[in-house]
Amino acid sequence: MTELDIRTQILDAAEIRFGQYGYNKTTMAEIARDCDMSAANLYRYFKNKLDIGAELSQQCLGDKELLLKNVIDDDALTSSEKLTAFMTSVLHYTYNHFDESPKLSELVEAMTVLRPDVVQKHSHVKLILLCKLLEQGQQKGEFKLSNIEETADAILTAIMLFYYPPTLRLYPLDVLEIKVTNLSRLLLEGLEVH
Secondary structure, three states, X not given: OOHHHHHHHHHHHHHHHHHHHOOOOOOHXXXXXXXXXXXXXXXXXXXXXXXXXXXXXXXXXXHHHHHHHHHHOOOOOOHHHHHHHHHHHHHHHHHHHHHHOHHHHHHHXXXXXXXXXXXXXXXXXXXXXXXXXXXXXHHOOOEOOOOHHHHHHHHHHHOHHHOOHHHHOOOOHHHHHHHHHHHHHHHHHHHEOO
């Protein structure tokens, strides 16, 4: 087994354990046992549980970023449709991921407090992607914006409900879908050239 295979095995085992028991109650010894290895051997691959959590988070956030990039690169959609799809994709990805494993929200909270660099990097990537979407809309004459980056940041702030796992628990998915549709309509009324 290669080192990459072993790291993948460790991350897979940790994700399952974090999903079942939560990040806070999981120990390195339990992850090692799930991988049929000693704790000492596990420490050869990861310095601590926080490093495992950070790498898992980066993988998950990377998957979401790829999904959003694919929306923005879809030439079959207008910029307005892309913005709606961007927001809906954020909602569905986060909701589905954390609905299946609600205890993973502990990992999000831990990363927010203990490894804010992971969260900040993801926020920056989302900002870049959203700026690209808005620039496309501006170039095509669909949107009229005075400051693309400020607008993108405002949109990310407005859609925070749809990408922060603890707030998603406030509503069922069908209500969240109505909320994302209504917010999308409101934002597009402000962005579109009339």
